Every structure is written in structure tokens, then in C-alpha cells.
Amino acid sequence: MKILISADMEGITGVVASDHVSRDGKDYERARLWMTHEVNAAIRGAFAGGAAEVIVNDSHASMKNILVDELHPDAQLITGSPKPLSMMEGMDETVNAVFFVGYHARKGTAFGVLDHTYSGTDVVRYLVNDVELGETGQNALIAGAFGVPVVLVTGDTRVTVEARELLGNIETVAVKDGISRYAAKTLHPSKAHALIEEAAMKAVQRIGEIKPLTMVGPYSLEIELAQSSMADMAELIPGVERIAARVVRFTHADYITAYKCFRAIIAMS
Ligand SMILES: [Zn+2]
Known part of the structure; x- marks a missing residue:
């Protein structure tokens, strides 16, 4: 059983500002450690649920945020950019299920913490066959193209709502609740990690009941x-x-x- 984790940063516990998510931000070094530890919780859950292999794809900005020496030693890390599949690098037909950790709502979501779609500066709307999607949908369709489901999404409340609307009854964990684009009521990381570990374990056990996201082409x-x-x-x-x-x-x-x-x-x- 092989799990791919696509890890973004805006949906990590405690993250609300560009100071956290930009490489030159004052709190970036601290936030990348939070990100690494939060991904570790998902990795622990995946192994507890029966995964034999876990690949983590760093999916935020430069895609070299996760601290490899702080990462769970039994996972492998895809780091750096560019990558042909970007936030979904590592995806192929040998993957059994995908987790999205630290994800955020699509651009234009009220009270979505740091909401955007792929590029905060470039993209206003992303539609596939007239359906507007954020990164959750954009990337779930890549997994779907390989016949693989997304079984866990973690981030703020708004992205978990977006994920369930699109993907159905998957496992989700809301680690913070947006008050504005740049403010949230957040859990303590230790609490968030416990919830993510538990949900990740359940998600792996439920792989068979969750359908991949697909649309009829072209x-x-x-x-x-x-x-x-x-x-x-x-x-x-x-x-x-x-x-x-x-x-x-x-x-x-x-x-x-x-x-x-x-x-x-x-x-x-
Ligand atoms: Zn993103």
C-alpha cells in the first residue's frame, strides 16, 4: 500500500500570514518546522493504517519547505521545483491513495485563510468543463486520471467544506477556523497532530470505499x-x-x- 502526501503550507496549524509562508518572512523558519511536524502526523497515521510506503511531495511555492532531517525517517521526500506534475509529483499508477495536508480554500472563498488557486498573483478562476475548482479539485483530478482517490484533506475549515462538497465523504481535519483571510482561531499543534494522525489512519483503512474524482473528457x-x-x-x-x-x-x-x-x-x- 503506497500513499502520496501532497503538502501545502497555507493550511498548516497556526499559519495565517505571508510572514509564515514566504521564504523571506520573519516567521517562515518556524512555520516550515510546523509544516514538517504536521506532515509527520499524517505519515504516522498512514503507517498505522497499513501503508507500506509513504512519499511526501513538498507542494508549496519553492517546494523546498519541508526539513528533511525533521521528517519521519520511513517516508521519502520529493523536494524542489519545477516538477512536471507540480503539487502532484510522485503520482503514478502505483499509488493507492493521496492525502492533501496543509491545503487552503480556492480563490474567492470568504474567510478562507490565505485563499488562492495555484498562484495568488496570476489566477482569478480555474474552471474545468465549466466547474470552478481550487487546488483541491485541480489536484484531485490528477489523482483521478490515474484512478486514485484523495482520502484525506487537512487545512482550515473552508477547505474541508470544499473538499467534502467535491470529493464526498472523505476524511477531513480542520485545524483552524478563518476569521478573515489573514486571521484564524487555531488549534494547538499537538491537538491538530493527534486529529490528523487518527484521520490518516482511518483514511487508509477506508480507501476501498472512496471513489477517485473523475470528469468525462475532453x-x-x-x-x-x-x-x-x-x-x-x-x-x-x-x-x-x-x-x-x-x-x-x-x-x-x-x-x-x-x-x-x-x-x-x-x-x-
Ligand atoms: Zn496552495
Whole structure:
């Protein structure tokens, strides 16, 4: 049994500000340790539930936040960027289930702590076949393309609601409750870790009952960008059609190809 953990930072216990999540932030060094320890709780739960192998993919910004020497010694870490599948690197058909740890709500979610979708500066809306998705949906569809379910999502209250709406009755842990985009009522890390470990164990035991997220192809992606200058660049890519000053659309038969086209657009922006 092999578990892939995609670990983001905005949804980690206690994290509410750019001081926590930016490499030059005053509290970043402390927050990356919180992130590492919170991922460890999910790893412990995965092994307790019966996993034989756990791969952790660092999925935040530079993707080198997790401190490898503080990570659970029986897990392996994917660190650094760029990576072809970005937040879902490590995903292949040998993975049995995926955890999202430290995730956050999609852009435009009221009281979602540090809400955004893939890029806080570039992306306003991300739609697949006219369904608006945040990173939870965007990445669950990648797992779904391999026939693999997402069985655990942890983060603030809003992302756990988003996850259950989209993925059904999966395991979720809300470690903090957003009061504004930059404020939350948060659990103590020790309490959050206990809840995550327990939920991770249950999630592994429930893999058989949770369905992968899939949509019927072809996959039409519509991306609303923050600036028209970004669409000026995006429409240079063959197959990318500009449908409004800041909105582009493109269609591919498989979701992974469509997702990589999205990545190229963001890289150019
Ligand atoms: Zn994120």
C-alpha cells in the first residue's frame, strides 16, 4: 500500500500570514518546522493504517519547505521545483491513495485563510468543463486520471467544506477556523497532530470505499487571469483561445495534458 502526501503550507496549524509562508518572512523558519511536524502526523497515521510506503511531495511555492532531517525517517521526500506534475509529483499508477495536508480554500472563498488557486498573483478562476475548482479539485483530478482517490484533506475549515462538497465523504481535519483571510482561531499543534494522525489512519483503512474524482473528457479549461498582459502571452500557445481580455480557454482529450498547458500559461505569465 503506497500513499502520496501532497503538502501545502497555507493550511498548516497556526499559519495565517505571508510572514509564515514566504521564504523571506520573519516567521517562515518556524512555520516550515510546523509544516514538517504536521506532515509527520499524517505519515504516522498512514503507517498505522497499513501503508507500506509513504512519499511526501513538498507542494508549496519553492517546494523546498519541508526539513528533511525533521521528517519521519520511513517516508521519502520529493523536494524542489519545477516538477512536471507540480503539487502532484510522485503520482503514478502505483499509488493507492493521496492525502492533501496543509491545503487552503480556492480563490474567492470568504474567510478562507490565505485563499488562492495555484498562484495568488496570476489566477482569478480555474474552471474545468465549466466547474470552478481550487487546488483541491485541480489536484484531485490528477489523482483521478490515474484512478486514485484523495482520502484525506487537512487545512482550515473552508477547505474541508470544499473538499467534502467535491470529493464526498472523505476524511477531513480542520485545524483552524478563518476569521478573515489573514486571521484564524487555531488549534494547538499537538491537538491538530493527534486529529490528523487518527484521520490518516482511518483514511487508509477506508480507501476501498472512496471513489477517485473523475470528469468525462475532453477537458475544457477556462482560466481567468489577473492581468490582460498575461492573456497576451497565453494566447501565443497553439490551441489556446482568448475569449475575453483576461480569459483563455483550451481543450485536451486528457486532463494531465490540459493541466500542463495551464502550467505553461502560468510560467509565461
Ligand atoms: Zn496552495
